Amino acid sequence: MSVINHHVPDALLAAYAAGNLPHAFAVVVASHVSMCPQCRAGLQAHQVVGGVLLEETETVAVSAGMKDDILSLLDAPYTPEPVYERSGVYPGPVMQALKGRAPRWKTLGMGVRQDILSEDRHGSVRLLYIPPGQAVPDHGHNGMELTLVLQGSFSDETGRFGVGDLEIADEELEHTPVADPGEACICLAATDARLRFNAMLPRLLQPIFRI
Template identity: 85%
Template sequence: MSAITHHTSDALLAAYAAGNLPHAFAVVVASHISLCAECRAGLQAHQTVGGALLEDVETVDVSPQLKGDILALLDAPFTPEPVYDRSGVYPGPVMQALKGRPPRWKTLGMGVRQDILSEDDNGSVRLLYIPSGQAVPDHGHNGMELTLVLQGSFSDETGRFGVGDLEIADEELEHTPVADPGDACICLAATDARLRFNALMPRLLQPIFRI
């Protein structure tokens, strides 16, 4: 694997360490950490600081209502751990999201395929398969999008992203990602809002593809 040059932000690492990231984003961050020694060290630093702060906190009694609310959190989607085992191009957290099965690809047209791994009111996470040389339609964002490259690479207005690289997009970014020559580009992408496509046909198909 080539050197990783695009990393998760410190703010995302801190939120992940605190368990405050939405599940979809947590899957992507955990997958990136499993591939990136630099961000793994950053996560350990945040966890060390968090542990030291907890040691200084005095224990207090809580009300039955608050205790019930805390216990209810056990039923919420868990924050995935950055498992370091891999299966082919898929990091451990992706295999957890797949529940050990191979991807169930569904076509989006022009050879592009997707497998939606999870989707709820807070966002979605999916695998994307983009053939070499194929472009994703020009689009912007109504929220944040994290895109982690698992195979191949893609390029857009902000640069080139290879295996292990993480692109962080926000409402200000308008781009047209294109898979580079070579292997098909397989990405793990998470969003907390629908994309904002500029062309009519992608906008018409958007409710069907749930992207």
Template identity: 80%
Template sequence: MSVINHHIPDAMIASYAAGTLPHAFAVVVATHISMCDKCRAALEAHQSVGGALLETGDAVPVSASLKDSLLAQLDEPFTPEPVFERSGVYPGPVMEAMKGRDPKWKKMGMGVRQDILSEDKNGSVRLLWIPPGQAVPDHSHNGLELTLVLQGSFSDQTGRFGVGDLEVADHELEHTPTADPGLPCICLAATDARLRFNAYVPRLLQPIFRI
């Protein structure tokens, strides 16, 4: 397994552990954690702290109706959610986001393809397939963008990102990610706002590709 050099910020791991991270970002974080021992250990530490706080916190009284509702739910038959295992370069959390299917690639031009896994008012998460040597058009950000490498690698103004590496980009970063020579670069990317492309043609096509 390749060495992972770019990790999840600790504050984001804490938010993920607390269940407050938006779905699109949570998919990327869960995928990185499935690939990274260091961030998995950090998550376990946050979960341990959360458990300790629950044990030592003051009890909060609830109404009789709420208590009855909770007990009734416990009596209902439990249907476990399907557990997805890694398939090829796609870790379990990605397979879960795809509901066990194969990627449904759609062409974006210049050999780049994408598969939008989910999209709502809080953000989107998608797979990107970028041929070796191909650059994503120069852009900045209206919000936050997480990009996790699943295969190959890419480089930009901040460095090189290989398998398992996570790039966190915000409004301060303007970059031109370019897939390195070798295998096509497959990334899992999540955003909470549209990108800001500098060139006219990418801006023109942006509503079509929803990125």
């Protein structure tokens, strides 16, 4: 595993520990944490703090009816979700989003491909495959974008991002990510709003590519 230089900010780790992140962002954070001992330790610290706060929170009485309803759920049939292990360059959380299958790549042109893992009104998360030397069209953001490198690396106006690195982009960043020479760059990317492309052709194709 290469050295990870770009980590999950503490505020995002805290939100993930509290279960307050949208699904798309949670998949990316979980994937990074599975690859990064430093952020895994940070997450565990937040979970410990959360447990202490729960223990110190004043209890509130519930009605007998609510208690009976909750206890009845314990008798309901329960089928646990399968636990997915890492497969190749894809961490366990990505394999869970893929439901154990291989990516189903769809071409975006110029050798770039994507597989949309999930999409709802809160955002989307997708895998991106970018050939060496290929650039993603110059774009800005209407919200936040998290990009985690799973294979290869890319560079943009903010620096270089290798395996395990997480780039966080917001409305202020406009960039042109370019896959570095060597092996193809595979990224896990989550957004909570459509990208803001500067060139006409990407803007025309945006509704089709759903990015």
